[in-house]
Amino acid sequence: MRLIMLFAAVVINAILTGTVFVNLNVAGIAPDLLVCTMVSIALLEKSMMGAVVGGICGLTLDIMFTGAIGSYSLPWFLTGALLYFASNQMRYVDNFLVPFIFAVSANFVKELINALIAYMLGYSFSLPYMLIRYSLPETLVTGIFMLVVHIIFRRIYRSPAMRPKYIDDIKKLL
Amino acid sequence: MLNLWRNRPLMVTIIVVIILLVVLVITAGSNNMSGTESVVGSIFSPIQKALYSATDAIGDFFGRIFSGSDLQAENLQLEARVAELEGQLADYTEVKAENERLKALLNFDTKTDNLEIKSAHVIGKSPGHWFNVFIIDVGMADGIKVDMPVVNGDGLVGRVVKTGANYSRVLTIIDSLSGVSSIVERTRDTGTISGSNMAGSEEALLTLSNLPFDADLMPGDKIITSGLAGTFPKGIAVGEVVEVSQSNDGMRNEAVVKPWVDFNHLEEVMIITSEPVDIEEALQ
Numbered sequence: 001m002r003l004i005m006l007f008a009a010v011v012i013n014a015i016l017t018g019t020v021f022v023n024l025n026v027a028g029i030a031p032d033l034l035v036c037t038m039v040s041i042a043l044l045e046k047s048m049m050g051a052v053v054g055g056i057c058g059l060t061l062d063i064m065f066t067g068a069i070g071s072y073s074l075p076w077f078l079t080g081a082l083l084y085f086a087s088n089q090m091r092y093v094d095n096f097l098v099p100f101i102f103a104v105s106a107n108f109v110k111e112l113i114n115a116l117i118a119y120m121l122g123y124s125f126s127l128p129y130m131l132i133r134y135s136l137p138e139t140l141v142t143g144i145f146m147l148v149v150h151i152i153f154r155r156i157y158r159s160p161a162m163r164p165k166y167i168d169d170i171k172k173l174l
Numbered sequence: 175m176l177n178l179w180r181n182r183p184l185m186v187t188i189i190v191v192i193i194l195l196v197v198l199v200i201t202a203g204s205n206n207m208s209g210t211e212s213v214v215g216s217i218f219s220p221i222q223k224a225l226y227s228a229t230d231a232i233g234d235f236f237g238r239i240f241s242g243s244d245l246q247a248e249n250l251q252l253e254a255r256v257a258e259l260e261g262q263l264a265d266y267t268e269v270k271a272e273n274e275r276l277k278a279l280l281n282f283d284t285k286t287d288n289l290e291i292k293s294a295h296v297i298g299k300s301p302g303h304w305f306n307v308f309i310i311d312v313g314m315a316d317g318i319k320v321d322m323p324v325v326n327g328d329g330l331v332g333r334v335v336k337t338g339a340n341y342s343r344v345l346t347i348i349d350s351l352s353g354v355s356s357i358v359e360r361t362r363d364t365g366t367i368s369g370s371n372m373a374g375s376e377e378a379l380l381t382l383s384n385l386p387f388d389a390d391l392m393p394g395d396k397i398i399t400s401g402l403a404g405t406f407p408k409g410i411a412v413g414e415v416v417e418v419s420q421s422n423d424g425m426r427n428e429a430v431v432k433p434w435v436d437f438n439h440l441e442e443v444m445i446i447t448s449e450p451v452d453i454e455e456a457l458q
Contacts, residue, residue: 017301018298018299018300018301019297019298021301022298022299022300022301028303028438030301032302048183048186048187051187055190061300061301064298064309065298065300065301065305065307065309065343066300066305066307067201067335067336067343068198068201068202069194069197069198069201070194070195070197070198070201071198071202071304071305072301072302073194074191074194074195074198077187077190077191077194078187078191081183081187081190084183085183085184114302114304115304117198117304118304118305120198120199120202121198121202121351122351123304123349123350123351124350125350130303130304134303138303
C-alpha cells in the first residue's frame with residue numbers, strides 16, 4: 001500500500017508539474033509541488049523516501065523534456081536528501097511554520113542547484129535577475145502551497161498502511 | 175572518516191549525485207532519443223495532452239485576472255492596431271505585385287511559397303524557468319524529423335530537437351542554447367539571434383549579435399530568418415528590435431529583440447516539414 005501511494009505520488013507529481021502547473025502560473029511563477037511532497041514525506045517519515053520520490057519524478061521529467069538525465073532529477077534528489085538530513089535533526093512538531101520554513105529553504109536550495117546545472121549545460125543567464133524575478137517569488141509561493149499539501153499528506157499518513165518510522169510523533173496528530 | 179562510511183544515507187546520496195553528474199555530462203549533448211525516452215514519452219504524451227488542454231484555459235483565465243491589465247486600455251490598443259493593419263493591408267496588394275516582379279527579375283524561385291506544413295498541439299512545457307522546451311503531439315509517425323522549424327501565426331517558435339513515435343521535443347528560440355541566423359529586414363544586415371534569458375515569461379527577450387561592423391539598427395526594426403544556416407527557411411518573422419547597444423568588445427552593435435511569438439500562450443504550432451530553402455541554389 002505504501003509503495004503504491006509513493007508510486008502514485010511520483011506519477012501525479014510528474015504529470016501535474018509538466019502540464020497543470022506550467023499553465024496555472026501567474027507571471028511565470030508556480031509552486032513546486034514536488035518540493036512540497038518531499039518536505040511532507042521528510043517530515044512525516046524521516047526517511048530518504050522523499051529523495052527517492054524526487055529523484056524518480058525528476059528522472060521522468062528529464063526523459064520527457066530535456067533528455068539531459070540529471071537536469072531535473074539531480075536538484076530534486078539532492079534537495080530531498082538534504083531535507084532528510086535536516087528533518088532527522090529534529091523531532092516532528094505539529095506546527096505549520098515548520099513545513100513552511102522547510103519548503104522555503106528547500107526550494108531556494110533547489111533553485112541554486114538548478115542554476116549551477118544550467119551553467120554547467122552552457123546556458124547564459126543573469127543569476128541575480130533569475131533569483132529575484134523567478135526563484136524568490138516561486139520559493140514564497142511554494143511555501144504557501146506547502147500548507148495545503150501538508151494537510152493532504154498528514155491525512156494520508158494517518159493510514160496504518162503508510163507505516164511511518166516515527167509512529168509516536170504521528171500519533172499526536174490523530 | 176569511518177563515521178562517514180557508516181552513514182549509509184550520506185553515502186547513498188554522494189554516490190547517486192556522482193552518478194547523476196556523470197550521466198548529465200554524457201547525455202547533455204546527445205540528440206538521439208533512446209528507446210527508454212521514446213517509451214516513457216509515448217506513455218505520458220496522451221495523458222499530458224488531455225491535462226494540458228484542460229488546464230490551459232483555466233491558466234489563461236487566472237493569468238488575465240492576476241495580470242492587472244486594463245481591459246479598456248487594451249481595447250484602445252487593439253483598435254489602434256486594427257487601424258494600422260487595415261492601412262498595411264491596403265499596401266499589401268501593391269507590395270506583393272512588386273515582390274513578384276522583383277522575384278521574376280532575379281529568377282529567385284523561392285520555395286517558401288510551397289512549404290509543407292504539419293500542425294500540432296502543445297501538450298507539455300518544461301517545468302520551472304531554467305529550460306525552454308515544450309512537447310508537441312506529433313512525432314516520427316507523422317514524418318517529423320530533428321531540426322524541422324516550428325512556427326505559429328506570429329512567427330518563429332523554435333525547432334524540433336528530438337522526436338519520439340508520437341511526440342516531439344521543441345527547443346524555443348528564447349532558450350539561450352538556441353541560435354538562429356537572421357536578417358534585419360530594413361538594412362539587410364545579417365546576425366545571429368539567441369535567447370538572452372531562459373525565462374518563458376512575457377519579458378522573454380532575444381539578443382541579435384554577430385552583426386557587421388557598420389550595421390545600422392534602430393528600435394522598431396523587424397528581424398526575419400536569413401535561411402543561411404539551412405535549418406530555417408528565409409523570411410520567417412522573428413521579432414522586433416527594442417533596444418540597440420554595444421557588444422562587450424565595443425566594436426559592434428547588438429540589439430535586444432522582442433519575439434513576436436507569445437511563448438506563454440502556445441497552444442498550436444506548425445512544423446515545416448519540407449526541406450529548407452537552399453539560398454545558393456535559389457540564387458543561381
